[in-house]
Amino acid sequence: MSAPPLLQVEDLRLSFGGVTAVDGLSFTVDEGDILSVIGPNGAGKTSAFNCITGFYKPTGGKVSLDGEDITRLRPSAVAAKGVSRTFQNLRLFGELTVLDNVRAGMHLRIKQNAIDALLHTPRFRKSERIATEEAHKWLDFVGLRGDRAAEARNLPYGEQRRVEIARALARGPRLLLLDEPAAGLNHGEKNELLDLLGRIRELGIALVLIEHDMGLVMQVSRRIVVLNFGKEIADGTPEQVRNDPAVVEAYLGTEDETPAGPAHAEEEIS
Amino acid sequence: MASKLSSLMENRYLGWIGLAIALLAPFVSATNYSLSVMTSALLFVMLAVGLNIVVGYCGLLDLGYAAFFAIGAYTSGVLATRYDWSLLATIPVVILAAVIAGVVIGGPTLRLRSDYLAIVTLGFGEIIRITANNLEITGGPSGIFGIPGISIGGLDLSSPVAFYYTCVVAVALAVLGAARLGRSRLGRAWRFVREDEDAAEAMGIHTYKVKLAAYIAGAIWGGLAGILFGAQLTAISPQSFTFLWSALILMAVVLGGMGSTPGVVIGAIFVSVLPELLRGAADYRYFIFGVLLIVVMIFRPQGVWPTHAVERSARKRRTDDDSTVEVNQ
Numbered sequence: 001m002s003a004p005p006l007l008q009v010e011d012l013r014l015s016f017g018g019v020t021a022v023d024g025l026s027f028t029v030d031e032g033d034i035l036s037v038i039g040p041n042g043a044g045k046t047s048a049f050n051c052i053t054g055f056y057k058p059t060g061g062k063v064s065l066d067g068e069d070i071t072r073l074r075p076s077a078v079a080a081k082g083v084s085r086t087f088q089n090l091r092l093f094g095e096l097t098v099l100d101n102v103r104a105g106m107h108l109r110i111k112q113n114a115i116d117a118l119l120h121t122p123r124f125r126k127s128e129r130i131a132t133e134e135a136h137k138w139l140d141f142v143g144l145r146g147d148r149a150a151e152a153r154n155l156p157y158g159e160q161r162r163v164e165i166a167r168a169l170a171r172g173p174r175l176l177l178l179d180e181p182a183a184g185l186n187h188g189e190k191n192e193l194l195d196l197l198g199r200i201r202e203l204g205i206a207l208v209l210i211e212h213d214m215g216l217v218m219q220v221s222r223r224i225v226v227l228n229f230g231k232e233i234a235d236g237t238p239e240q241v242r243n244d245p246a247v248v249e250a251y252l253g254t255e256d257e258t259p260a261g262p263a264h265a266e267e268e269i270s
Numbered sequence: 271m272a273s274k275l276s277s278l279m280e281n282r283y284l285g286w287i288g289l290a291i292a293l294l295a296p297f298v299s300a301t302n303y304s305l306s307v308m309t310s311a312l313l314f315v316m317l318a319v320g321l322n323i324v325v326g327y328c329g330l331l332d333l334g335y336a337a338f339f340a341i342g343a344y345t346s347g348v349l350a351t352r353y354d355w356s357l358l359a360t361i362p363v364v365i366l367a368a369v370i371a372g373v374v375i376g377g378p379t380l381r382l383r384s385d386y387l388a389i390v391t392l393g394f395g396e397i398i399r400i401t402a403n404n405l406e407i408t409g410g411p412s413g414i415f416g417i418p419g420i421s422i423g424g425l426d427l428s429s430p431v432a433f434y435y436t437c438v439v440a441v442a443l444a445v446l447g448a449a450r451l452g453r454s455r456l457g458r459a460w461r462f463v464r465e466d467e468d469a470a471e472a473m474g475i476h477t478y479k480v481k482l483a484a485y486i487a488g489a490i491w492g493g494l495a496g497i498l499f500g501a502q503l504t505a506i507s508p509q510s511f512t513f514l515w516s517a518l519i520l521m522a523v524v525l526g527g528m529g530s531t532p533g534v535v536i537g538a539i540f541v542s543v544l545p546e547l548l549r550g551a552a553d554y555r556y557f558i559f560g561v562l563l564i565v566v567m568i569f570r571p572q573g574v575w576p577t578h579a580v581e582r583s584a585r586k587r588r589t590d591d592d593s594t595v596e597v598n599q
């Protein structure tokens with residue numbers, strides 16, 4: 001029997017009262033894979049992410065990591081198992097420094113307890129030094145140019161996006177879920193993101209991407225899952241999806257590759 | 271101006287300056303009255319620093335903090351007067367009692383939204399006071415009297431001057447301890463929870479445990495301050511732990527600047543000493559006090575000395591600037 005996939009989502013369902021946000025979604029992600037989830041606004045992409053990462057309790061279906069059921073775990077337990085994420089609307093710790101934001105990702109790996117902190121033991125100093133060095137390393141990795149000692153909210157938007165990815169990487173994930181990482185970025189920043197995604201893959205981290213920018217999606221994805229009204233209408237290579245009549249009809253509307261981009265809905269957890 | 275101010279705020283010697291002021295104060299005035307005002311101010315500092323862990327660092331609103339103060343004072347008072355324990359020996363028991371109280375009250379409520387916590391803690395403060403009022407072991411409405419002073423070995427520290435200096439040492443350690451916790455892995459987690467619970471969870475931080483840890487730490491600080499309070503007054507009663515205490519301690523934290531150690535220390539001194547300075551105004555003193563507080567909050571809503579999340583020389587190794595930010599967050 002072959003090893004189970006890194007992430008397996010089976011028949012995932014979620015409804016809010018009368019609204020069915022996710023309606024029987026299934027897909028798998030292998031080690032080091034890169035997959036995109038696309039679909040119009042309100043299709044249930046973010047909701048699916050929230051179910052996978054434990055923020056929403058799905059009304060049905062199963063999420064497993066390495067064959068282990070993680071459906072009912074709280075978000076911190078899912079994160080501890082190596083699933084990291086960013087949020088559609090930036091969720092940085094705005095009043096804390098950029099470095100502290102990234103240190104958050106290292107929380108589970110910083111080896112010190114309250115006594116170490118009270119007495120400033122060598123173990124405390126060492127763990128703090130390692131954490132700081134590693135935080136700088138991740139900020140270098142994402143190519144942050146801004147001031148690392150400043151409050152995160154004072155950085156430009158594009159830089160804040162980088163900090164959020166650095167924070168997610170600092171968690172040491174095997175699977176990274178990015179919710180619309182290119183939203184709000186200019187052309188140059190999008191190219192840098194593309195390059196960054198490639199380098200994340202080289203680290204052996206599997207990626208799942210929610211993204212509206214079709215150019216980026218087609219270029220970077222190995223596979224694409226298409227959602228519409230919570231239902232999965234296609235799952236295949238970029239080539240297959242591009243030519244799928246159901247996708248063209250339901251999602252793209254026209255032959256045009258870029259979807260209409262209405263204002264992004266505000267979400268509770270996004 | 272702003273940069274001058276922030277460099278002053280990051281002064282590594284700030285803690286030492288505060289300590290020096292506390293040590294030298296009795297040389298300015300050492301009457302029994304001024305010593306008692308200064309000792310009360312120190313206790314207030316300890317309470318405010320403890321509540322700051324809960325409210326300032328972790329962002330949890332606690333309206334019944336005096337309950338932990340009462341638990342500490344009663345636990346040590348009962349052991350000292352009825353079972354002849356020395357006050358120092360009661361410290362472990364007080365810590366244990368504070369932890370248990372913190373778990374009992376925080377355990378169920380910290381799972382709920384934070385508004386519920388405010389209401390439950392408000393009730394908890396009252397329950398503790400009413401319980402003390404009705405139990406026999408706590409002396410009912412008349413409370414406990416004859417609480418001994420602190421003595422170490424054979425050294426009696428109960429004279430006003432000796433007790434003041436004992437408090438200086440204890441409170442300095444409490445302030446340093448809280449500030450150090452605030453700059454550790456746990457302290458950062460408290461702030462992550464305050465800033466954004468979902469993002470903290472996404473980073474693998476068990477937010478419930480982190481909040482409970484803040485609540486328990488606050489309980490320990492409050493309980494230990496209670497020991498000193500009993501020793502200072504030699505008598506305690508349910509009347510000593512009304513809601514006014516909880517409100518004043520919270521006021522010190524908010525006024526000084528939530529999450530900022532220097533701010534909270536200044537806030538506590540202000541809130542405890544100002545009513546004394548206004549004694550001349552007799553009946554109007556709490557009225558003037560209230561007006562002053564409102565004025566401060568209008569012109570400086572972030573507190574007198576707000577937190578300042580800037581790391582100095584971020585590129586430098588942590589060990590170099592280790593003591594730099596010591597007192598600042």
Ligand SMILES: Nc1ncnc2c1ncn2[C@@H]1O[C@H](COP(=O)(O)OP(=O)(O)O)[C@@H](O)[C@H]1O
Pocket residue numbers: 016019020021039040041042043044045046047048265267268269
């Ligand atoms: N917390 C929530 N409460 C109620 N409805 C929600 C909530 N979150 C999402 N929804 C609804 O679920 C549907 C899918 O939303 P979402 O997953 O955010 O879509 P997408 O990310 O694909 O744009 C929408 O109809 C949205 O209004």
Ligand SMILES: [Mg+2]
Pocket residue numbers: 045046047088270
């Ligand atoms: Mg979305």
